[in-house]
Amino acid sequence: MSSPARPRMTGIGRVLVIVYGIMALAATGRSFVQIVQRFDEAPLAYTLSAVAALVYVLATLALVFSDRRAWYIVAWVAICFELVGVLVVGTLSIVLPDLFAHQTVWSGYGIGYLFVPLVLPFFGLWWLIAHRPRHAATHRLAAAVRS
Template sequence: MTGIGRVLVIVYAIMALAATGRSFVQIVQSFDEAPLAYTLSAISAVVYIVATLALVFAGSRGWYLVAWIAIVFELAGVLIVGALSFLLPDLFAHPTVWSWFGLGYLFVPLVLPFFGLWWLITHRPVATGVAPEPATVGA
């Protein structure tokens, strides 16, 4: 992996660390205040960890599929939680990583999955199947 792929993995790793740290602190200190929001922060942390690993190993078809699933889930999460945080602000009085479309993270959670999907589309894994043996001319 080179160039923009490395940058993408680094940004995903930073988001994984940030979301993991945030959710850990939120859950340990005050889970009872906002269990939904803090559970969503923990889910986003898991998604970023899985997406990071999947992008690193996306050269194999299995990890490539995992990367697609993780990044599509991430995009759906940030869009749904982002919209709900505006529509039902009482439900998200305590922010999550994806609240307000990632405002607390400078909208990186909103933009990142689009870059991730673009990278996956433009960097499909190469099939590594065994080439068929040449046909032999009759005996």
């Protein structure tokens, strides 16, 4: 008889998913209001806020299901995209402030969100490295050893 698998969403993993979920809600709300009320004022900035929202939603879901190989890969892609996005948009918003006259989620490296957008992908990548899903053969071998 094999013992049940240890859940992956405990401790820091659960906190990480909660923070990603909060960022997904915040970015979605912000981009929705910006696009509905003032899209014509700053279409680039507001579109980038919507992209950030989609990335946070995708990353949240991918982290929740990252014990499955496909979702694990999706999590890597989403979080790497997030990191590149916050670094590029953050740098451009400082170097070319006229390009981002209106704030996005990633402007100033996420200053409007207390730099959480800058720090979060590093924690996400660390967690993915530390919690790689085991291959199915490894699961069978571990179950056979426990028997």
